[in-house]
Amino acid sequence: MRFLAILATTLATGLALAWPLTVWWLQGALGPWPLLLIGCGLIAWRLPQARGLAVVAAIVLLAVGLVVDAELGMRGYPVAVNAVLLATFALSLWRGMPVVERLARIKEPELPARGVAYTRRVTQAWCLFFVINGTLAAWTALYADLAAWSLYNGVISYALIALMFTGEWCCRRRLQRSAP
Template identity: 55%
Template sequence: MKHLRPALLGVLSLAYPLLMYSGLGRFEPRWMAIPLGVMAVLRAVATKERVWLVTAALALVLAGTSMLGNHALPLKLYPVLVNSMLLAVFATSLVYPPTVIERLARLREPELPASGVAYTRRVTQVWCGFFVVNGGIALATALWASDATWALYNGLISYGLMGLLFAGEWLVRRRVRAGHVHG
């Protein structure tokens, strides 16, 4: 049960754009704000990390704004919020190392060499760029695109791009490691 909550929260977060798209065609935005509010409360209860508590609080502000004004835009801004918070976490780790990616790498390789630290710093910078671009596109789709385009980008394309970045980095990492072994 302990691991079920984070998994359920992850699935809800991933499905959020598609749930909003299907719901906004049937219900007023104020009623569609309820799933965002519930997800924010679940996130606040499930996490002990301040950044996710802040994200949950800001998601509640978006949900409350949508409920009060009966507007869909605050609901469509949630992916922008998530990208902004992830950018803040990754960028902060560049200023106050170790970087997020270095911490993840050290889980597998505690004695990470200096070249590995430099590589993980570069990867963290790449992820920061990704969050800027992805968040910018999420904002553009929220402001100017149809609900269908917003849901398609934020509920499918952005995850595909993230997967491509993961896969591309994995391939580059293999080549970099092979170069250090043979070099």
């Protein structure tokens, strides 16, 4: 049983990460409605830390599909993911511990005050990233053809995420070396 759960989680994670490319590949064969429903399920299931927000995002995508256009609801998946992540990171700045600080404390439970301030700034930087990336994802959903939407949301946005992680890692290393 445990093997099946691990397999299902691995497959769902892979599908979620490859969603824009999967849509590009299957949209002609399946049409937008089945893909919209699968995408909504993926959002609600794969973002357990923000389950309430993720369910709201899935409902919004379904509403867009019903009221406006199923393909637009389907293409809204990356917008919804960015919105849920933005809300999660932004809310953590006002309530409790910022997301990046929580992650940092896994490795360094006794994080110094300088590290706490740094993790707050990094959480703010990720919020800005999600605003920009979500805006670009929305623009591609509204105005780009399916190939361009898939390219941005399935390739370019991941490259930008990798750049963000790399840039933050370089800054952190430099800050750690200059620490007393």
